[in-house]
Amino acid sequence: ATEIRLAARPHGAPTQENFDIVDIEVPSPGPGQLLVRNVVMSVDPAMRGRMNDVKSYTPPFVVGEAMLGGAVGEVLESTVDGFEPGDHVLHQLGWRTHAIVDAERVAKVDGSAAPLSTYLGVLGMPGLTAYSGLLESAEFKPGDTVFVSGAAGAVGSLVGQLARLKGAKRVIGSAGSAEKVRYLTETLGFDAAFNYKDGPVAEQLAAAAPEGIDVYFDNVGGEHLEAAIASINLHGRIAVCGMISQYNATEPNPAPRNLMQLVAKRITMRGMLVLDHWHLREQFLSEVAPLVASGEIKYSETFVDGIRNAPQAFLGLLNGANTGKMLVRL
Ligand code: NDP
Numbered sequence: 001a002t003e004i005r006l007a008a009r010p011h012g013a014p015t016q017e018n019f020d021i022v023d024i025e026v027p028s029p030g031p032g033q034l035l036v037r038n039v040v041m042s043v044d045p046a047m048r049g050r051m052n053d054v055k056s057y058t059p060p061f062v063v064g065e066a067m068l069g070g071a072v073g074e075v076l077e078s079t080v081d082g083f084e085p086g087d088h089v090l091h092q093l094g095w096r097t098h099a100i101v102d103a104e105r106v107a108k109v110d111g112s113a114a115p116l117s118t119y120l121g122v123l124g125m126p127g128l129t130a131y132s133g134l135l136e137s138a139e140f141k142p143g144d145t146v147f148v149s150g151a152a153g154a155v156g157s158l159v160g161q162l163a164r165l166k167g168a169k170r171v172i173g174s175a176g177s178a179e180k181v182r183y184l185t186e187t188l189g190f191d192a193a194f195n196y197k198d199g200p201v202a203e204q205l206a207a208a209a210p211e212g213i214d215v216y217f218d219n220v221g222g223e224h225l226e227a228a229i230a231s232i233n234l235h236g237r238i239a240v241c242g243m244i245s246q247y248n249a250t251e252p253n254p255a256p257r258n259l260m261q262l263v264a265k266r267i268t269m270r271g272m273l274v275l276d277h278w279h280l281r282e283q284f285l286s287e288v289a290p291l292v293a294s295g296e297i298k299y300s301e302t303f304v305d306g307i308r309n310a311p312q313a314f315l316g317l318l319n320g321a322n323t324g325k326m327l328v329r330l
Contacts, residue, residue, distance in 0.1 A: 003096035041094035121325030130158035132277030142167030150219030300324025
């Protein structure tokens with residue numbers, strides 16, 4: 001068995017040096033536990049936060065210990081009624097090839113209903129983030145013009161498609177390459193998209209949204225947030241899902257410098273955490289899973305192969321190497 005441990009906490013952008021790849025004996029399950037061989041694991045932007053020694057909504061990773069995160073694996077050994085070898089389970093002990101998990105902390109998943117990887121992406125935590133963030137946090141309503149940043153990623157790509165399917169007037173996305181911009185307009189049906197690296201975000205957004213925006217779904221923060229505040233209409237709503245442009249920052253970012261516009265435009269800006277929206281999970285799955293199965297909602301996955309390349313997958317995620325969900329296939 002192999003696991004990835006946090007070797008040292010990063011200052012600024014993490015590197016391979018922050019990770020240790022360690023070979024260990026395959027562990028044995030105790031009472032109430034399962035031995036699971038992981039098949040696919042997630043790398044998520046939030047893991048960057050957990051590499052810091054900062055108290056947050058999840059505890060920080062411990063230096064010298066294996067990292068944690070979503071994974072789907074196959075049960076190899078079970079001491080628990082109701083779980084058989086061959087079952088697939090979703091759990092939180094990623095970053096390792098083999099995991100000992102408490103049966104009460106896993107969810108069975110069905111690989112014949114949808115590919116196992118989708119339980120970590122479009123039908124999993126990122127999917128529910130998009131759904132609940134748009135509908136509950138941003139209070140989306142038909143006729144809204146919606147702008148989403150990080151639009152070619154796991155969360156953003158679903159936000160844009162849901163807005164379009166639910167009657168948005170116009171859906172605009174930003175992403176970090178020409179190829180991703182083409183993917184947004186040509187494959188996902190966004191009305192407009194731009195590469196934020198091509199020029200000032202405020203100018204590109206204003207050009208893409210001549211009548212302004214009503215909703216901004218923020219995955220990026222900083223200059224994107226400032227541009228959205230500048231372009232947002234009266235009574236506009238901003239769901240703050242993440243601020244990935246800040247995760248490696250060692251100094252506070254000056255933007256947004258225009259928060260006073262919250263007053264003049266009576267803007268609502270609301271932070272969201274997917275954990276608060278778990279009550280929507282059944283509704284989300286019953287609505288979105290059929291649309292994914294029929295192809296009306298499209299999703300992409302970027303796979304990196306092998307546990308030893310998991311750090312590289314994570315570093316790539318932070319640098320935009322992914323289109324759609326970034327995953328490690330084990
Ligand atoms: P993504 O699949 O979107 O991957 C991250 C993407 O961020 C990269 O592909 C890259 O794309 C983009 N990025 C990296 N650096 C920058 C930068 N400086 N400026 C602009 N874009 C950048 O990840 P997720 O879909 O998993 O997560 C998206 C956001 O949602 C993150 O902020 C994350 O923290 C947040 N999140 C929040 C949750 C909550 O409960 N609040 C739950 C899940 C996610 P590009 O090539 O376009 O730069």
